[in-house]
Amino acid sequence: METLHDTFVHIADIHFWRVVLNPLRLLNKRFWGNLTVALRRRREFVLERAESYTDAVAATGARAVVLTGDFASTSTDDEFRMAVRFVEGLRARDLSVHLMPGNHDVYTYRAYRTRRFDHFFKPFLPEQGYPALTALPGGTPLLLIPSVVPRHFSARGLIARKQIDEAAELLEQCGDRVVVAAHYPVLHETHGYHSNPFRRLENAEVLRDALGRPGKEILYVCGHVHRFSCERDERYPKVQHLSTGAFLRTFHEQGTEGEFCRINVTDAGFDIVRHVYRNGWIEEPVTPRNQTGA
Ligand SMILES: [Fe+2]
Ligand SMILES: [Fe+2]
Known part of the structure; x- marks a missing residue:
């Protein structure tokens, strides 16, 4: 009989949005972001789902939630207010909350400089x-990795060498089984996605080596690509990479209307179940695939 140590839920890329009507607030990159919201995001990211989906998360029996960023779309106060209310809703359901920003949470230089995300999520x-x-x-170590910086024309992420060294030191303090969470994937291509060079994490390979080399059993959870994927690292077979699709997103090609993952941490390792909405919540047990395109 396996001993269960922890059960947690991974939520990615909620992307609360609100179309900005004041032209003075559109004098930068936000102009384009706002256009995306107006044209596409409002049809795909159905915010009315948030409340009932929160109930579905709580119904899994998980005790913790890990959110890997992109709470907002263009980092406005209104979007952050909605996001904080959502996260407070998770906490009100007795879930312990762990989170980090995504690139859409530092969408403009001003939002980054004024630490708007930090202010709301303090x-x-x-x-x-x-x-x-x-x-x-239940005691499973959880390592939260930074990977976002504001950019003028791309959605590229960055983790500095110094931050990788710090993460490696923290990893050393952990036992043999560790959950690592970041906004960006370290794998650029898997069975589930192929990421555009303008949307990748800079220094991803350095981070991948730093995580894999100590030989610990790692579940690396991330978002950003808005696609589900779970693969075992070809270079470091004890590392599994899980990217969860966007929480509220209607994905017409796949006939889905949002998803999250539930992970049990047991003596035997990580046990992953994808909860995906297809005319109702469906639970799909996940077997990590062998990596492609390494
Ligand atoms: Fe995203
Ligand atoms: Fe992102």
Whole structure:
């Protein structure tokens, strides 16, 4: 009989949005972001789902939630207010909350400079900043990795060498089984997605080596690509990469209307179930595939 240590849910890319009507607030990159919201995001990211989907998360029996960023679309106060209300809703359902920003949460230089995300999410942020080592309620170590910077013309992420070194030091302090969470994937191509070079994480390979080399059993959870994928690292077979699709998103080609993943951490390892909405919640047990396109 396997011993269950932790059960947690991974939520990615909620993308709360609101179309900005004041032209003075559109004098930058936000102009384009706002256009995307107006044309596409409002049909795909159905915010009315948030409340009932939160109930579905709570109904899994998980005790913790890990959110890997992109709470907002263009980093406006209105979007952050909705996002914080959502996260408070998770906490009100007795879930412990762990989170980090995505690139859409530092969408403009101004939002980044004024630390707008930090201001809204203060009660949920690690005191020491990122990277941060914390733990799930049952004691499983959880390493939160920073990977976002504002960009003028791309959606590229960045983790600095110094931050990778800090993350490696924190990893050393952990036992043999660790959950690592970041906004960006470290794999650029899997069975589930192929990421455009303008949307990738800079220094991803360095981070991949830093995580894989110590030989620990790692579940790396991320979002950003808005696609589900679970693969075992070809170079470091003890590392599994899980990217969860966007929480509220209607994905016409796949006939889905949102998803999240539930993970059990047991003596035997990580046990992943994808919860996906197809005319109702369906639970799909996940077997990690062998990596492609390495
Ligand atoms: Fe996203
Ligand atoms: Fe993103």
